[in-house]
Amino acid sequence: MSILDEIKQRLKDKIGDWYEHNPRRIYFSVDKKEIKEAARVLFKDLGLRFATATGTDTPQGFEILYHFSFDKTGQMVSVRTLIEDKHNPQIDSLAVISPAFEWIEREIWEMLGIKFIGHPNLKRLLLADDWPEGKYPLRQR
Amino acid sequence: MSHKVVIPIGPYHPLQEEPEFFRLFVEGETVVDIDINIGYNHRGIEKICESKHFDQVAFVVERICGICSTSHPFAYVNAVEDLAKIEVPERALYIRTIIGEMERIHSHLLWLGLAGHFIGYNTVWMWAWRYREPILDCFEMISGNRNHYAMMKVGGVRRDILDQHIPDLKKTLDQISRATDMFKGAVMDDPVIHARLKGIGVLTRQQAIEWSVVGPTARASGLNIDVRRDDPYAAYDRVDWNVIVREEGDIFAKTVVRILEMYESIRIIRQCLNKMPKGEIDADVKDIPAGEGIGRAEAPRGEVFHYVRSDGTNRPIRHKVRAPSYMNIASNKIACVGGTISDATITLAAVDPCYCCTERVAVIERPTNKKVLNGWDLIKLSQEKTERLRKNYG
Numbered sequence: 126m127s128i129l130d131e132i133k134q135r136l137k138d139k140i141g142d143w144y145e146h147n148p149r150r151i152y153f154s155v156d157k158k159e160i161k162e163a164a165r166v167l168f169k170d171l172g173l174r175f176a177t178a179t180g181t182d183t184p185q186g187f188e189i190l191y192h193f194s195f196d197k198t199g200q201m202v203s204v205r206t207l208i209e210d211k212h213n214p215q216i217d218s219l220a221v222i223s224p225a226f227e228w229i230e231r232e233i234w235e236m237l238g239i240k241f242i243g244h245p246n247l248k249r250l251l252l253a254d255d256w257p258e259g260k261y262p263l264r265q266r
Numbered sequence: 267m268s269h270k271v272v273i274p275i276g277p278y279h280p281l282q283e284e285p286e287f288f289r290l291f292v293e294g295e296t297v298v299d300i301d302i303n304i305g306y307n308h309r310g311i312e313k314i315c316e317s318k319h320f321d322q323v324a325f326v327v328e329r330i331c332g333i334c335s336t337s338h339p340f341a342y343v344n345a346v347e348d349l350a351k352i353e354v355p356e357r358a359l360y361i362r363t364i365i366g367e368m369e370r371i372h373s374h375l376l377w378l379g380l381a382g383h384f385i386g387y388n389t390v391w392m393w394a395w396r397y398r399e400p401i402l403d404c405f406e407m408i409s410g411n412r413n414h415y416a417m418m419k420v421g422g423v424r425r426d427i428l429d430q431h432i433p434d435l436k437k438t439l440d441q442i443s444r445a446t447d448m449f450k451g452a453v454m455d456d457p458v459i460h461a462r463l464k465g466i467g468v469l470t471r472q473q474a475i476e477w478s479v480v481g482p483t484a485r486a487s488g489l490n491i492d493v494r495r496d497d498p499y500a501a502y503d504r505v506d507w508n509v510i511v512r513e514e515g516d517i518f519a520k521t522v523v524r525i526l527e528m529y530e531s532i533r534i535i536r537q538c539l540n541k542m543p544k545g546e547i548d549a550d551v552k553d554i555p556a557g558e559g560i561g562r563a564e565a566p567r568g569e570v571f572h573y574v575r576s577d578g579t580n581r582p583i584r585h586k587v588r589a590p591s592y593m594n595i596a597s598n599k600i601a602c603v604g605g606t607i608s609d610a611t612i613t614l615a616a617v618d619p620c621y622c623c624t625e626r627v628a629v630i631e632r633p634t635n636k637k638v639l640n641g642w643d644l645i646k647l648s649q650e651k652t653e654r655l656r657k658n659y660g
Binding site: 228251253263 | 304
């Protein structure tokens, strides 16, 4: 069974839109409540490597794309989730699954102001210490 | 009872290009914890890219790293070509591959030299950097620049490799091949280097998976991953080469992986020079449609990841960049803890972050805040350990 079938079988109706840009670039969306389960299945159960996550400010809300790499086939599986509440954006931290998620969550937190619930060490990673509180450089105006 | 001492390493040193700040917590000789601080070099490049058009972004991301300067534009053009489904001319793919592999050779030589310096093998340092020069000369011959070659372009490359350059390039490769034989012998047959690097700074296979490390750091821990083979781009699937993997996970394994990779790079370039077809070097790219694309490239330090999103205008609306050291440096938390201070410099250096700060180390005794050691002392400590081992081995 291919890795994509495996993902579909394990996550079933948790998967929203499924989109294959080409055979090696797969995107699918999950509800933000299911992100921990989706990441656990991909990272722990199916052994995909976590590459990074992209946080984007969109008109619909904050979008986070978690990019996983399946190195056996060179496929890149990106899990999309949307945080609609722009005033108090928060989502479950994945750092409890693996330390690989720690830094990028700190980065998204300081750049977009998204709070990661349960992160063990949510402090600044890249911005200077004297950067003003509450200013998030990657937010659109 | 020994004092618990904090050793700050970094963040700035005028000789180094990438500031990072490590705080080592030591008890006696042993490192018990480490705190890693990065961000001193944060320039907001992802945000800057949103205000540049697609052609300009390649120049901006080239400035991310001064050593592996081509790997970021390489991953970026892969991402945009993935987004817009652009067919790149065959010859351009081969030229990209040659540039990427030349860069790997010079970057690995740079690492080898610094690693040699840190453990007291200054001859290795001098020789490694001496052989890095001819590669940089070749870059100058092809692109006009020793670094920041500006070869990558969405849809192709900016400059051709001319026929008259090829003999010189081949001659340099022969020279580097002989030099690599020498380095291989110097490292593999030296009992002191074995004693100094084996079993030090170990990252096990399981830890490598947990921390999602990439590149030589992962391959030295038994992870058989390499973007060049797994998600082939440029001309890597048209030539014959091997992925070097070692199981031990220590610094010796990382060194061996890098040295043997130089042979593979030489093999790849030689095949590319022979197989490279004549023809166009640039697809005429018009507009970039709305959509998103992911591009990856195997830099000397591991996978570079770029994500580009377009809304159909001439600028990306989101550009995410992840350098390999982002994953690798974090794993120092595992590799360093439990080792001794004299091994700390080489362990932090073994993932090949740009060495920043290691020379600005100061040991401060906690109760009095008195400086007892500075950066040179730490390198000296490391070098003295090698000296002692050398004497033991006669």
